[in-house]
Amino acid sequence: MLQDPVIEEKLDSNRSMITNEQLDDYNKVALNEMESSDATIWRSSRLVAQGHNRDSLDGLHIGKVALEWDYQILLNMHCNNHMNYNDGTCCSNAEPLSTVQYATALMFAVCILLAIILIIYKRKTRRNGSKSRTDKEQSEGSPTKECNTGKAGATCADSCYEVFTSMAKLGLIMAYVFLCDRTNFFMKENKYYTHSNFFLPFAYVMIVGFFFTEDTEQTSVLHRDQTNEWRGWMQIVILIYHYMGASQVLPIYMHIRVLVTAYLFLTGYGHFFYFWKNGDYGLNRLCQVLFRLNLLVMMLCLVMNRPYQFYYFVPLVSFWFLVAYVTLAAWPQITEESTDANKLRYLYLILKIAVLVAVITLFYLSEVFFEKIFLMRPFKPLFVLRDGSLHEWRFRWSLDRYSIVYGMVFALGYLILKKLEVIDDTRQDTLFSRGITWMAMLLSLGGLAGYAAFSFLCRNKKECNEIHPYISCVPIISYIGLRNIPGWLRSRYSSFFAWFGKISLELFIIQYHIWLAADTHGILVLVPNYPVMNVMVTSFIFVCASHEISKITSTLVKYAVPKDWKRILRNLVCFLAVLIPVYLM
Numbered sequence: 001m002l003q004d005p006v007i008e009e010k011l012d013s014n015r016s017m018i019t020n021e022q023l024d025d026y027n028k029v030a031l032n033e034m035e036s037s038d039a040t041i042w043r044s045s046r047l048v049a050q051g052h053n054r055d056s057l058d059g060l061h062i063g064k065v066a067l068e069w070d071y072q073i074l075l076n077m078h079c080n081n082h083m084n085y086n087d088g089t090c091c092s093n094a095e096p097l098s099t100v101q102y103a104t105a106l107m108f109a110v111c112i113l114l115a116i117i118l119i120i121y122k123r124k125t126r127r128n129g130s131k132s133r134t135d136k137e138q139s140e141g142s143p144t145k146e147c148n149t150g151k152a153g154a155t156c157a158d159s160c161y162e163v164f165t166s167m168a169k170l171g172l173i174m175a176y177v178f179l180c181d182r183t184n185f186f187m188k189e190n191k192y193y194t195h196s197n198f199f200l201p202f203a204y205v206m207i208v209g210f211f212f213t214e215d216t217e218q219t220s221v222l223h224r225d226q227t228n229e230w231r232g233w234m235q236i237v238i239l240i241y242h243y244m245g246a247s248q249v250l251p252i253y254m255h256i257r258v259l260v261t262a263y264l265f266l267t268g269y270g271h272f273f274y275f276w277k278n279g280d281y282g283l284n285r286l287c288q289v290l291f292r293l294n295l296l297v298m299m300l301c302l303v304m305n306r307p308y309q310f311y312y313f314v315p316l317v318s319f320w321f322l323v324a325y326v327t328l329a330a331w332p333q334i335t336e337e338s339t340d341a342n343k344l345r346y347l348y349l350i351l352k353i354a355v356l357v358a359v360i361t362l363f364y365l366s367e368v369f370f371e372k373i374f375l376m377r378p379f380k381p382l383f384v385l386r387d388g389s390l391h392e393w394r395f396r397w398s399l400d401r402y403s404i405v406y407g408m409v410f411a412l413g414y415l416i417l418k419k420l421e422v423i424d425d426t427r428q429d430t431l432f433s434r435g436i437t438w439m440a441m442l443l444s445l446g447g448l449a450g451y452a453a454f455s456f457l458c459r460n461k462k463e464c465n466e467i468h469p470y471i472s473c474v475p476i477i478s479y480i481g482l483r484n485i486p487g488w489l490r491s492r493y494s495s496f497f498a499w500f501g502k503i504s505l506e507l508f509i510i511q512y513h514i515w516l517a518a519d520t521h522g523i524l525v526l527v528p529n530y531p532v533m534n535v536m537v538t539s540f541i542f543v544c545a546s547h548e549i550s551k552i553t554s555t556l557v558k559y560a561v562p563k564d565w566k567r568i569l570r571n572l573v574c575f576l577a578v579l580i581p582v583y584l585m
Helices: 020-034 044-051 064-083 099-140 151-181 195-211 224-244 250-278 283-304 313-329 336-341 344-365 367-374 391-399 403-419 434-457 461-471 473-484 495-502 504-514 531-560 565-584
Strands: 187-190 213-215 492-494 522-525
Touching (some): 151 283, 151 531, 195 213, 195 495, 224 250, 224 473, 224 495, 250 391, 250 461, 250 473, 283 313, 283 531, 283 565, 313 391, 313 403, 336 344, 344 403, 367 391, 434 461, 495 504
Antiparallel strands (some): 187 522
């Protein structure tokens, strides 16, 4: 530790010979002597004393302010690595790299190298091909037909080019993710909540979204543009909520819980609608959905050394998709065509949903049964955290245990009402007569207001969370009513929100590391001391990365999940061959 400077005018007569010039010479000698030794020299205490020592009582010993700063620095240096603070502190060492992380880095490095080689090869081939065609045309005096040689080889080369360039882009994004949240290269800071910090960006984003409102040709209830819009504005609100640390405010927390429930509601609605219309219960559909949902999370688990359950939303959506798939695919399979041929199939479908509700309730009521099923090997690693705890999964599962059922029942009710011609959404008219429309709109407003009142009146999170699964469908169906009953409103949507809705899954997951930081406990800082500029820069990179990952996923899914079921099984075997060693590491 270097000698701190003194305040010469405060020194008494016995110490008046001590000067800062002498102390500087002393420190220089000490540095020269100890630099070649194993001793660690603490320089920052001297800098602290230079700037914060005016409250020194005798001019020789540091004052209370500088002493407090030194005390905090020592605690940060020696204690932070062992305290496991859940905040954005940067005063701790980076996590040591695991074998899986080294292997993943090597895989991405190989993909990047192959992508560079293929890019150079493709450009060279294109130039040579263009030159040879020109020479041949000049020599023969007429245009030539395209060469058919090696058509299959060309297709294979194009496929390799597409796969490896996509993997290379993904590798570069993962490298940036790692740099942001597994190193101390960039600063992090803690979240700070105020009402204005939350509601001002919320209001601004809503105004921008309404500004981009435009007509759509689709008029059906919950059409694609509308569901993308819904996912988009919900995702933006959730991002603001996480960025500002608004979970401490109970009414805001409960409304965000409804938004997460609405995602699962739309999952149940969308998949039920798809299976009802298409009857496609094949392996291709199953694997495609699971691949799209899980590609990013699987890469993050490998790169960031986190368990699958850490990114809780994707395990939740994947699990409930599988529940919906098994429920609808089980004999007898229910489709629009089969119900038209046999009306009794409606009863079978209702019985299936009733059994599903009974099974979900049984899992909820019996914690022992719940743990016995979800802690069963080899599925246990999918549901536990690092410490082997199932608590987080049970909490998330319980909160939204009926959400997918609500979505499926709503879809069934909507399809039955259309079949009976009670509603007609093929035009831009209102769904009901004027009297029923007014009544339905008032009930919808009442449903939203009722849930808002509940969120203000319930006393604590535990009490609210216990009631939430039973009433969460009320604000969701109320919103759908307000949004869809008037024809003029149903046939308009916000293209701004819809664009974000198309990449909502990627936004939800990758925010953990390149918009937030410290595994969501803090905020990433790329532009220190300029918070507004920092939000703009990090948000731009974050959104661009999410959009690119969405495109990469769409590219890779057709190679990972081909149409031929034999090739799908081959890829599944290869996937398991890679996964088992990772699981054992």
